[in-house]
Amino acid sequence: MNKDKILLRIAFGIGIIADAFMAVKLFITPYLLNSNYQPENETITSLMIGWTILLIWAFIKPIERRFILLLTIIMMIIGKVVDIIFIITKRVDLVTIMQNGLPSLIILVIFIVFYFIVFNMRKRKMTK
Numbered sequence: 001m002n003k004d005k006i007l008l009r010i011a012f013g014i015g016i017i018a019d020a021f022m023a024v025k026l027f028i029t030p031y032l033l034n035s036n037y038q039p040e041n042e043t044i045t046s047l048m049i050g051w052t053i054l055l056i057w058a059f060i061k062p063i064e065r066r067f068i069l070l071l072t073i074i075m076m077i078i079g080k081v082v083d084i085i086f087i088i089t090k091r092v093d094l095v096t097i098m099q100n101g102l103p104s105l106i107i108l109v110i111f112i113v114f115y116f117i118v119f120n121m122r123k124r125k126m127t128k
Contacts, residue, residue: 004118008062011069011114015055018107023048051075066122069115076108 026045051072058068083101086092 002063004121005062007114007118008066008069009059011111012055012059012062014107014110015072016052016059018103019048019052019055023052066115066118069111069118073108073111073115076104076111080105080108 023045026041026048030041054068055072058065080101083092083097087094087097
C-alpha cells in the first residue's frame with residue numbers, strides 16, 4: 001500500500017472516530033443531564049453524523065477522495081475562527097474553549113500536516 005494512501009486513511013480514521021464520538025456525546029449529554037430540550041443539539045448531531053459518513057466514504061478510496069480532507073480542514077479552520085470570535089466577544093471563556101477545542105485543534109494540525117505531506121508526495125509522483 002502506498003504511503004500517501006496510508007496517511008490519508010489514518011487522517012480519515014481519526015476524523016471518523018472523533019466525529020462519531022462527538023455525535024454520540026452531543027446526542028446523549030442532554031438526556032444524561034436532564035437538561036431542557038435543545039433542538040440545535042439534534043441539528044449539530046445530524047451534521048456530525050453526516051460528516052462521519054462522508055469521511056467513511058473518503059476512507060474507502062482515499063487517493064481519489066483526498067479533497068475531502070481539504071474540505072474538513074477548511075471547516076475546522078472556520079470553527080476555530082468562530083471560537084476566537086466567541087472568546088473576543090466574551091460569549092465563551094478561554095478555559096471552556098481550551099477544554100473543548102484543544103483536541104480538535106490537535107486533530108486539525110495532524111490533518112494539515114498529513115494533507116501537505118500527501119500533496120507533496122503526489123506532486124513528486126507526477127513530475128517523475
